[in-house]
Amino acid sequence: DRIIYLSKKENLDSILINAYLTRAMIYQMARDYKLAMNYNDSALVNDAITDKLKIRALMGKAEMMWKLDYPEKDILKYLDQSKKEALKLKDSTSISSVYFRYSNLYLRKGDYVEAIKVLIKSSEIRPKHLILPRILDLAKLAKLFLLIDNTEKAEFYVKKAQDIASKHRYKVNDKIIAVLRGRIAMEKGEYKKADSLYTIALSSYSQAKAKKDIFSTYVYLAELKLKENKINLADENIELAEKFLSYIKENQVKVRYYLAKSKIQIYKNEFKKASKSLESVENSVDKINSLILKIEYIKTEALLAKKRKQFRKSLELTEKYHQLQDSLVQFKSAQKIFDIEAKYQTKEKQKQIELLEAKNSLYASKIKQEKLQKFIILGGGVIGFIFLMFLGITYFKVREKNKTIEKALKQKDILLKEIHHRVKNNLQLISSLLNMQSRYIKDKKAKQVSLDGKNRVRAMSLIHQFLYQKDDLINLSLDEYFKKLVNELFEAYQISKDRIETIFNIEKIELDVDRVIPIGLIFNELMTNILKYAFPNNRKGKIIINLFEENKKLKLELIDNGVGFDKENDFSNDNTFGFTLIDALLKKWNGIFKIQSGQGTKATIIIPDIYTK
Template sequence: MKRTISYKEHTKNMITGFRFGKEHYLLRRMNIYFKGGLAGYLFLFFFISSTYSQESDEPSVLQEFQNAEAPEERFNIFFNSMDRYNINSAYDWLDTVKVYLGNSQKTSDDTAILQYKLMQAQIYNDLGDYDKSIVLARELFESSDTLDITSQKLILDVLDDNYAKLQLYDKQIVIRKRKRELGITENVAFYDIYSNLGLHRKARNQYIMEVKPTIADNDSYGLAKYHSKVGNYLRLDNSAPTALSELKKAKAYLDVFINDISKQKTEKELFDTEFLKAEIEGNIGKCHVLLGEFEEAIPLLESSIEVLKTSPVNSHQIEVVDNTLDLADANLQLERFREAKKNLDIDFDNTSILQDIKRNRLLASFYDRVENYRNAATYYRRNERIKDSLNQKQASLLKQQLVTIVANEDLENSQRLIDEQKRINEQARNEMKAKDERINLVFISLIFTLLGFAGLVYAYLKSIKNQRLIAEQKHIIENSLIEKDSLLKEIHHRVKNNLQMVSSLLSLQTKNTRSKSAIEALEEGKSRVKAMALIHQKLYQNDDLSVIEMQGYIESLINSVQSVYKKGGHNISITIDAEGTELDIDRAIPFGLILNELVSNSFKYAFPESDENGKIYIHLRKNGDQGYFEYTDNGVGMPEDADERTNSSMGIRLMNRLVNQLQSKLNIDRDSEGVRFWFNFS
């Protein structure tokens, strides 16, 4: 014989189940965090220890309520407690509040009377006695001017929920408009009302438009709720494949939130997360039923029912009924008749008309399959009577509700809400980013402290890996540098060869020329080409390709000039003071050409009679950014018309240009014996 339990007994069982559901929840979370790693396990261990130590020491919420001294303190305890029904049922609360209300009425404490009545209205709403809740809330609503804004919001929230449960959507809209007038909200939302009226696609579109811009990109919990809601609207609109995709996204985002141990979560967030996960799994299971994938649906529906039945929230109990009916449907399709009948025999309080129709349909289908046609006919007739009554009532009601909603819809307010939420969203992102950075630093410190030796081992192994990588990179870079040096040396070698070829061409031209002036000009050009070729020769012979050691270069240059002027210059005493001076190629080439001109002139003109006592002194120094060059010989000096020859002499003009290239000015001293050339450079 089937046992029917009363609503009061069912509610007490539900609250008791919620109390023990916390332990079940923590065990489920332990499994998730253990899979997530040692750090997650340690975090959960500390969380469970602190949770149970608190529960063992702290009194129940009702005891805390009774121990409070002032009505205002009791009011805050009642509405701020996350699980006021964890130990004591809603009926225990109702009896207690009635006692305090009677005492307040005896003392004519108007503020306390309003507060206790508001608590009564909320308790009746939690119990599903919506008519009583509305009567109390409307009485308070009419005198809401005497209450603060927080109390007014609570009253309007209770009325909003009651009207939604009773499908009085026009009155629900009035309440929401009142919230906007009081500044509690800036917009009147319609998507839940559209869904309750069966307009699921319109509900989804408006929900996406209003809610999507308000969710930050890094808010994984918010994104999970968003995709869950969108997926549920699609499921109700019979778009099961698309709904399944959205619901799987929601589950993925929720898993990210659950496994993100860098973010500290409150106890309320953890419980909400578990119930949201159960909702998502239940809706995924219902999608599988719609798609005929019954084997996949059954474990998801059973898991969802197991969690949601521990919740004190009315909407979750409605989900339990829906999931149970779909579970019965799946078992029925798989011809598991015993399991299906077991699901259909469960008595639920406050089921909706649509749920009654679905249950009757499934019972009729069950009796058809077991060939009990009399009972099947009974449930078919019940559905026909319900549907006829429903059609008559809903035809005019639906029209009235639709006209009310369309007439009151305010697109301008919707857009303003979206803009405001975008701004809040951006601000929240910045705050979240800064908070994440701080949390990450603290968390990293904690992880290294807990892991200790394991962290050191990991760092050591990583160091070895990095050293190998650095060695490989260093080897590659060294090979690249060697290859680059080889290429540069090859380039300088080829340039030197090309310049020597030019010098050889000039020599051939000299042999084929009879003009003395032309021969002299070609010899001078040949000397200058050799001076430049010598620079490139020194470069490819050096280990350092960026600079030239000038002492050796000047010695080689003088030897080269002497080879050109074979008739003289061999008896001249040449002193070179450039030891340790190095110049880059941009400065070395001009210096080489200048020296070539000066030494050539000394060999040709400074000692016309005899070079037995001839002396040449070359001085070159560079300290930091400043440099100094000096060239002297003790020859016959400059001729009397030197100034006129300066303008016509190619050698002098060439030296002036080269000195200008070094950003300096050539100075000539004719007063002393012989001649002296000098200039500063940088």
């Protein structure tokens, strides 16, 4: 205020404009966006404003309009003007900053692909000495890729951001990176790691009194606890988030909050409250245009209808859910093709550069030899020309062949993904039908048989789901698959992970689909048997899952500290379907099945020469 007063008094316009813009920044940090915009306007109307400061004021104005939910066309007017000025000035700092603000606008519209494109431009142009903006570019790219369910790319950009932050000792960004790493860990099923990272971020945000970030971190923690089937802890985190709800304007964060809240209410059989929470979501989901959140909303609606025994509505919503999942897969396929094409174009450009360098080298050699002998240079020129002709013809032939191979590979990958996706959908439909049918079965044994059948189908469906979501369309990691299958079985039998602890000791082993399906079915049978019989009457316990290679043999062990088995429930009895299925699947590999019972049960599967048979 003192600087503004003195600048006006002494007619120091340059200092006055800088003071206005600094004032605008202070009000922006205090989240008083209207006052911030007013000070940007004060800077813009001053005739003495320099080109660089004009760009800064235009960007500031556009950003405040975005914060205050102005119409898109009004925001674009100022952003386009700032872009025009920045390009005219050829200032990379200003250009990258403009692109960053464009990404905010596209993000609000739900156009994540355009947001990613302009943000990549921003990170490419951004000068290397601007460490903090570079970190924020990369962190935001990771966030955007998480929004389109691309965990692999999100992880790539988080690592880049973390590497720059570590190299330059920028600890101010630890909390941002911690949240992103937590969300990635959560999507990968690494729940303990996610919990630890969220806790670190929450501590930092609490010290900084960053209400919006505290709110979103509590919501992520609630989502994490829901994935772990820890409903009470999820409820605690949602209640803590609710204290900061009045500070939140962004629809996207609110949608995540209400979705988590409605799921908790469904699991607590508070169906009316859940319905009310979902009503709060409906309009916002359409407004933010997020496919991922729409899918989650439909999935939650279907769960509520199922719990209320509204089976027709549940089936309709499930069908709609699968249609949206198909759209997401197509979107990801389009992303993949775009990436492949981008890589291919880069290779082509590199080839052209190399060819030009080869031509330049030959030309330089030609000039050098001309000084020595005209006759030799003439002969060398002819030979060089013939060589270049040969090189050019060979290059174009190879390029055409590469194009054909590239096209065929793209088509093969898309077809394989589509096949895996359709197989998964068909198996999921069978699973849903079995689930619905079991609702009308009165006999307990028949109902149990139907549930077991549904879980076997789900075990196979998961394999195809993993394959169409990965780059490798042939091989599957048993580590990821077993963890996901265990989560599905806990959910199917409505068992809390607080009651039964699961410990995984699994080596990184990858097998093709023909081997994974039988192993998955065997594992499903063993795990199902433990969950059904080992811990009766809500008894607490522990399950240890070991998977490793030993002397070229695959060894799978499931150990529990439950009640052990008896003759009535022992599925190793020749008359039970479980043993018959395991026996039939193991015969193909001359496998061995051993089961021991004492204080608990230990089931061991040994498969020799797993990679060759």
